[in-house]
Each structure stands twice: as structure tokens, then as C-alpha cells.
Amino acid sequence: MRVETLTPTIGAELSGVDLADAVHDDGLFAEIRSLLLAHKVLFLRDQHFTREEHVAFARRFGPLEDHPVVGSDPDHPGLVRIYKGPDSRQEQYENAWHCDTTWRECPQMGAVLRCVEGPQVGGDMMWANMGEAYRRLPEHVKAQIAPLRARHSIEASFGAAMPMDKRLALHAQFPDAEHPVVRTHPETGEKVLFVNAFTTHFTNFHTPDNVRFGLDHAPGAGLLLQYLMSQASVPEYQVRFRWKTNSVAIWDNRCTQHYAAQDFWPAVRKLERAGIVGDRPS
Structure with missing residues (x-):
């Protein structure tokens, strides 16, 4: 596995690794978890795992949770479908700096997000440390x-x-x-x-x-x-990622915020997120 640090403060891209292998490989998963704590958000390209493997990998961090408003995959509880196209341009839930589910007593610990269909241009996501x-x-x-x-x-x-x-x-x-x-x-x-x-x-x-x-x-x-x-919103605290189909982002929700740009109409951006149950902030 190769690790490329993307900015001085946040973000690293991993290559030469298949997240599906980390479902059963304790050593590989431990290394990924350690890198997540160090870099706060990790990115991977060309990940061709199944939805079952997506959920299984995320569950290694902890139990998953559904979202009460955003729809989930009916066959894979905990896998939230965030599908956006021209008919959803009025939904302003993502293009603001936020930390997922802080409206819960125990906000998410983190998430594993895969792009299943990305626009040719636009729709980038940013994370802040x-x-x-x-x-x-x-x-x-x-x-x-x-x-x-x-x-x-x-x-x-x-x-x-x-x-x-x-x-x-x-x-x-x-x-x-x-x-x-x-x-x-x-x-x-x-x-x-x-x-x-x-x-x-x-x-x-x-x-x-x-x-x-x-x-x-x-x-x-x-x-x-x-x-x-x-x-x-300070650029020195941020990293920006351009989605391509089968790209993955893993982030620590306890110490980051993120922003998903909605500038890709009339194209679509289809993301699937496995959100991991967190602890009560203190």
C-alpha cells in the first residue's frame, strides 16, 4: 500500500490496496484505521467492491446507522443512497460545511462513501480539519x-x-x-x-x-x-477531492467537516455512504 499525503494538514490518498481485502485482513484494517486517525480523511480510486463488502468494511469500525430523511438501500441497512440530479437541485443539505448527524446525541464516528456514478466535471467534495x-x-x-x-x-x-x-x-x-x-x-x-x-x-x-x-x-x-x-471555510484547513466512479472517501467525522459542491447539473452524482455510529461528544 502506498500513501500520498495531499496537504500539510488533512488528507491522504491510498493506492495499491483493495478495501474488500480489509474486510477479512485484520492487519490491513488496523493500518487503514491508523492512517485515518493520522490524516482524518483517506481517498482511494478504482474500488470495485460490492455493496455487501462496502457495508462489511464499514462495520469493522462499528455499528452502522440509517438516516431518517435520506433514503437507504433496502437490501443493505446502513447504506444511505445520496443520489443527486437535476430533479434534486433544490435540496440544500450538502453544500454547506457540516459534520454528519450532530443533531444526534451520539453523532457519527465516521463514514465510508463511494461514488457509484460521478459527473464528468463538478460535484467535488471538500473536508476541513x-x-x-x-x-x-x-x-x-x-x-x-x-x-x-x-x-x-x-x-x-x-x-x-x-x-x-x-x-x-x-x-x-x-x-x-x-x-x-x-x-x-x-x-x-x-x-x-x-x-x-x-x-x-x-x-x-x-x-x-x-x-x-x-x-x-x-x-x-x-x-x-x-x-x-x-x-x-479557511483553505489552509481543507482538502478537495474530485469524484470519479468507484472512488472512495473514508473520514473521521469527530474532527472534520465536509462540503459537497452542487455545481454539476444537468449531470448526476450518485454516492453511497455507510455511516458509523459514534460516541457522545465530551
Whole structure:
């Protein structure tokens, strides 16, 4: 197996390896897992495994989960089909910087995503290293956000375009989750900036130290949250990947965010994702 580092902060491309072999090869899987912790997102080309092997490989990291809104493959629970074409151009779920399923109490640990049909041009995906984003924050900002917690909502994102009754039912099924603004990676110990497009507001900002006369003290909770969320957009923290059919991305959802560009109409982009159950952020 050959490993090519793609940027100084995030991403590596693996070649000379077949992920189907890692389903049964403990040593190969351990090496891939170690590389994932080191590089945060891994890319592979020309992977011709079956859906059964896709699911089996992802399950080596842990149990898989379905998505309550995005459709899954009926024969392979945990394999979410993200098929986009001209009829889905109004679905704005991917072209925002986000960390998958932070609206859950236990967001995904990571994912294995394969392109089963890619456009000739466009539809790239980007990932951002949110550990690096935290590390480079000014020290006074780190001190300010250290105790903060924030809410993450599926209702305000996936539910926003639904009729009210369906949106409220979705919220009842998945109440807003609350997470620390800075989480600690459970395996590496790295501190990670943990707010994204699913984050709606801080839950413990409005204290006498931060508020005067009922108004947020400058820069204010809303401005602070927007500033923190904007860190994923810094190019120095990012890697960009151009999809080709049978390309694969594996990422650590605990320390990254990603963005899928929707600039490929009228072509299609068909992706299949196996999302891995994660832990409660702390």
C-alpha cells in the first residue's frame, strides 16, 4: 500500500490496496484505521467492491446507522443512497460545511462513501480539519468558548422545507442535541472545534459576564457562532477531492467537516455512504 499525503494538514490518498481485502485482513484494517486517525480523511480510486463488502468494511469500525430523511438501500441497512440530479437541485443539505448527524446525541464516528456514478466535471467534495481550526484560534477566543455548549437541530435543517406537521414530528423523534463547542477526540485527545451548519445557538452564553441590559456583549453570541462556523471555510484547513466512479472517501467525522459542491447539473452524482455510529461528544 502506498500513501500520498495531499496537504500539510488533512488528507491522504491510498493506492495499491483493495478495501474488500480489509474486510477479512485484520492487519490491513488496523493500518487503514491508523492512517485515518493520522490524516482524518483517506481517498482511494478504482474500488470495485460490492455493496455487501462496502457495508462489511464499514462495520469493522462499528455499528452502522440509517438516516431518517435520506433514503437507504433496502437490501443493505446502513447504506444511505445520496443520489443527486437535476430533479434534486433544490435540496440544500450538502453544500454547506457540516459534520454528519450532530443533531444526534451520539453523532457519527465516521463514514465510508463511494461514488457509484460521478459527473464528468463538478460535484467535488471538500473536508476541513477542525482540530487545526481550533488550534489556530486566538487564545482569547479559546478561553471564551471553553465552557460553551450549543444546540444542533435536524428540524432547522432537514426539516426546514417540510410541512409543519412533518417538521414537528421530526423534531419530536429527534429533539435538538446539545454538545460542547470544543470537543475532545476520544482516541487522539485532540481538541476540536465542534460547531457546524446544524448548530443553531449557544445554550449557556447568556450570563452576566456576557450580557449587558438584555443585549449580547460585543461581539455577541450570534456573531461569535458565525465566526466559529466560518473557520471551516479557511483553505489552509481543507482538502478537495474530485469524484470519479468507484472512488472512495473514508473520514473521521469527530474532527472534520465536509462540503459537497452542487455545481454539476444537468449531470448526476450518485454516492453511497455507510455511516458509523459514534460516541457522545465530551
